[in-house]
Structures are given as C-alpha cells and as structure tokens.
Amino acid sequence: MTQNASVLDLRVRRTRMLLRNALIELTVEQGFAAVTVQQITERAMVNRATFYRHYTDKYDLVMSNVRELVDELGPYEEPYGPPALRHLLEHIVEHAKFYRIILGKDGMAPFSAHIRSYVEQHLRMRLEAMTYDPARMRVPLDLCISFMANAMLGTITWWLEHDLPYTAEQMALWLPQLNVHGLSYGLGTDIHHI
Amino acid sequence: MTQNASVLDLRVRRTRMLLRNALIELTVEQGFAAVTVQQITERAMVNRATFYRHYTDKYDLVMSNVRELVDELGPYEEPYGPPALRHLLEHIVEHAKFYRIILGKDGMAPFSAHIRSYVEQHLRMRLEAMTYDPARMRVPLDLCISFMANAMLGTITWWLEHDLPYTAEQMALWLPQLNVHGLSYGLGTDIHHI
DNA sequence: AACATTATGCTACACGATGTTGCTTATGAG
DNA sequence: CTCATAAGCAACATCGTGTAGCATAATGTT
Numbered sequence: 001m002t003q004n005a006s007v008l009d010l011r012v013r014r015t016r017m018l019l020r021n022a023l024i025e026l027t028v029e030q031g032f033a034a035v036t037v038q039q040i041t042e043r044a045m046v047n048r049a050t051f052y053r054h055y056t057d058k059y060d061l062v063m064s065n066v067r068e069l070v071d072e073l074g075p076y077e078e079p080y081g082p083p084a085l086r087h088l089l090e091h092i093v094e095h096a097k098f099y100r101i102i103l104g105k106d107g108m109a110p111f112s113a114h115i116r117s118y119v120e121q122h123l124r125m126r127l128e129a130m131t132y133d134p135a136r137m138r139v140p141l142d143l144c145i146s147f148m149a150n151a152m153l154g155t156i157t158w159w160l161e162h163d164l165p166y167t168a169e170q171m172a173l174w175l176p177q178l179n180v181h182g183l184s185y186g187l188g189t190d191i192h193h194i
Numbered sequence: 195m196t197q198n199a200s201v202l203d204l205r206v207r208r209t210r211m212l213l214r215n216a217l218i219e220l221t222v223e224q225g226f227a228a229v230t231v232q233q234i235t236e237r238a239m240v241n242r243a244t245f246y247r248h249y250t251d252k253y254d255l256v257m258s259n260v261r262e263l264v265d266e267l268g269p270y271e272e273p274y275g276p277p278a279l280r281h282l283l284e285h286i287v288e289h290a291k292f293y294r295i296i297l298g299k300d301g302m303a304p305f306s307a308h309i310r311s312y313v314e315q316h317l318r319m320r321l322e323a324m325t326y327d328p329a330r331m332r333v334p335l336d337l338c339i340s341f342m343a344n345a346m347l348g349t350i351t352w353w354l355e356h357d358l359p360y361t362a363e364q365m366a367l368w369l370p371q372l373n374v375h376g377l378s379y380g381l382g383t384d385i386h387h388i
Numbered sequence: 389a390a391c392a393t394t395a396t397g398c399t400a401c402a403c404g405a406t407g408t409t410g411c412t413t414a415t416g417a418g
Numbered sequence: 419c420t421c422a423t424a425a426g427c428a429a430c431a432t433c434g435t436g437t438a439g440c441a442t443a444a445t446g447t448t
Binding site for chain 2: 031033059080082093098104105106107108110112113125126127132133134137139140141142143144146147148150151154155157158159166174175176177178179180181182183184185186187188189191192193194
C-alpha cells in the first residue's frame with residue numbers, strides 16, 4: 001500500500017490490473033449492482049483478502065479507476081474548442097469499455113459526476129475568458145454551463161452505447177456547434193420553437 | 195398482490211406508501227447504495243416479510259415508483275413547447291423529493307433512463323411533426339434528440355439539486371430556447387465558437 | 389547472488405442481510 | 419356480520435462481508 005518510489009511494485013500493479021479487468025467483464029455480463037467482491041476476486045484469480053488490502057469495496061475500486069483516468073486527462077488546457085474536445089473524445093475512445101460502464105445505462109451517478117465536474121470546470125474557464133455583455137444575458141451562467149456539460153456528456157454516453165457510430169472528429173465538430181447554435185444548426189434550418 | 199378491482203386494498207396502498215417514504219428518508223440520510231431492506235421495513239414499521247410480498251428488492255421498489263410516476267405523466271401530448279414542458283416541470287416539483295433521489299448525485303442510471311426515454315420520445319414525436327429539409331441537416335437526428343434530452347434532464351437535475359432556484363415557468367422558457375438557439379441565446383450575444 | 393522487504397495466499401471466524409416458509413392474527417371490503 | 423386476504427411473527431439456511439494471523443513467494447536492492 002505505502003510506496004515511496006514513484007513506480008509501484010510489479011505485483012501491486014498486476015493485482016490492480018486484474019481486478020479492474022475482472023470488474024469490467026463482470027459488469028458487462030451482470031450489471032454493476034449484481035457484481036460481488038467474491039466474483040471479482042475469483043475472476044481476477046486473486047485472493048479475496050488481497051482485494052481488501054487495496055480497496056474498501058467495489059465502489060472504491062471503480063472510483064479509484066475513475067480518478068486515475070481523469071488525472072490522466074491532465075489539467076484544463078487554455079485553448080478550448082474542437083482541439084481540446086478531441087483530446088477528451090480520443091481518450092474516451094481509448095478507454096471505451098470502462099467509460100461505457102461508468103457513464104452508461106448501468107452507471108452510477110457518483111462516478112459520472114466526477115467526470116462531469118471535469119467538463120464543467122473546463123467550460124466555466126472557457127466562458128469566463130470570453131468577451132460577452134453580462135447585461136445582455138438571458139439565462140444564468142451556471143445554468144448554461146450545466147446545460148452544456150450535460151448535453152455533451154449525455155451525448156457522448158449515447159455515442160458509447162451505440163458503439164461509436166461516428167468518428168471522434170465528427171463529434172468534436174458537432175458538439176460545440178450544437179452547444180453554441182442549438183438545434184437550428186443541427187437541422188440546418190432556422191427554427192423558432194420546438 | 196393480485197387485484198381485479200381498479201382500486202387496491204387500503205392496506206396495500208398504505209404499506210407501499212410507508213415503504214416509499216421510508217426509502218426516501220433513508221436514501222437522503224445515507225445514500226441509496228447503503229440502504230438495506232431491513233432498514234426500510236424498520237423505518238416503515240412494516241414486517242420484512244411483507245416487503246417481499248410486494249417487491250423483490252430495493253431496486254424493484256424504486257423502479258415500481260418510477261413507473262408509477264411516469265404513467266401519471268400521461269401520454270405525449272401533441273402540442274409541445276413551453277406548455278407541455280411546464281406540465282412536466284410542475285410534476286417534477288410536486289414530487290421533488292423522489293425525483294431528486296432518482297436523478298441526483300446518488301441516482302442510478304437505470305431509473306433516470308426510464309425518464310429520459312419519456313423525454314426522448316416526446317422530442318422525437320415533435321421533431322417528426324416539424325417541417326425541415328432533411329437534405330440540409332448537418333447533424334444526425336438521433337444525435338440531436340440525445341443532445342436535447344440529456345441537456346434538459348441534466349439541467350433539471352441540477353435545478354433539483356440546487357433547491358429549485360428558479361420557477362418552473364422560467365425553466366420552461368429557457369430550456370427550449372437553449373435547445374433551439376444554443377448558448378448564443380443564453381448569453382444574448384452572437385458567438386461563433388467556444 | 390544473497391538479502392530484506394512486502395505483497396499475496398490461505399484459513400478461519402463473527403456478523404449481518406437476504407430470501408423463504410408455515411402459521412396466526414387482524415383488518416378492510418362487501 | 420362474515421369472508422377473504424393482507425400483514426405479522428418466528429425460524430431457518432444461505433451468502434457476502436470484513437477482519438485476523440500466519441505461511442509463502444515474489445520483488446526490489448545492494
């Protein structure tokens with residue numbers, strides 16, 4: 001558990017890798033709620049006691065991996081828009097199996113909240129750097145941020161659950177446009193109500 | 195359990211009401227994952243065996259109530275826009291405690307998926323009734339629907355978790371406008387990128 | 389290559405929650 | 419009032435959890 005060196009013991013990394021993979025497999029098969037620690041350790045071929053030396057329960061195992069992934073994403077880069085979004089999308093594609101579990105139908109809100117928080121901070125930073133007239137605002141800023149973050153993450157989730165029918169490049173183009181110009185952009189027709 | 199009459203036995207309705215209320219209380223206190231059937235029945239002052247005569251487990255209890263609420267919403271009305279949305283928002287306000295649990299931080303995706311599906315079908319029906327040029331579309335329709343449904347439900351969830359800082363009327367105005375015209379409407383300024 | 393460190397395996401245990409069953413009680417519906 | 423049935427009650431087997439102590443094997447270090 002304790003480790004001064006920057007690299008963890010090989011056995012530790014192997015055990016955690018095996019546990020993560022077992023969790024993913026079992027969650028795909030049965031849904032997260034039905035998965036037990038026993039099953040995870042059996043599938044991972046790791047003693048059950050060893051599981052508890054690393055994690056307190058299955059939620060801890062998931063959350064630990066979520067944090068790891070988000071850290072891997074790095075801090076919020078200054079220039080937003082398609083480039084930064086593509087970086088996020090490609091990262092999600094790379095770890096599609098895991099993100100699908102976290103965000104998808106069977107997901108748990110606490111986990112996805114951690115990722116949404118990342119996107120929200122990204123958006124907030126970008127909006128605050130923009131030049132717009134506060135007096136002309138029609139909708140509270142916080143609500144706008146929530147709207148956009150949920151739209152993006154929800155759509156990305158839909159994208160994952162439909163086995164990535166579009167490229168990360170397409171998504172990185174469409175999502176900001178829908179955010180900024182709404183359904184009018186999507187339909188290519190100026191509409192006034194829905 | 196079985197009931198031919200349109201109205202259920204008073205005892206049945208009372209038991210289910212007590213169980214639902216106990217579930218809400220305990221979930222607020224501890225989070226849904228930590229709640230046990232034992233706790234629910236103790237709090238509800240109902241015998242544990244009685245719980246199993248109504249529901250298979252705590253998930254069934256929640257899902258049963260979700261279905262009940264969505265049925266209560268009724269079928270999709272023809273004229274959409276602010277009026278129908280207000281109907282939905284007021285219904286959510288009326289059952290705010292429960293919706294907050296379902297949709298909120300501690301929520302489970304399977305439950306909110308049921309509600310999102312309702313919104314998606316609503317949007318799809320409305321879009322299909324609209325007149326727009328399919329040749330001019332820039333973004334696939336399914337993606338647009340997912341985008342809007344997630345934006346709306348996510349923002350409504352944010353609204354619930356912040357203790358309803360705006361009126362249902364305001365929300366019913368803002369959400370469709372953000373959907374149709376995007377952040378440009380929210381900021382009141384024409385922007386081109388984010 | 390030998391050593392010290394420590395992660396893991398193994399076994400056993402107490403505890404609590406889960407479903408289920410058969411029987412009794414009492415409460416609501418007609 | 420009478421009957422149907424929902425709910426209470428008690429007991430039981432089963433399973434997953436979390437912990438502990440000790441033995442073993444793998445790892446990193448010199």
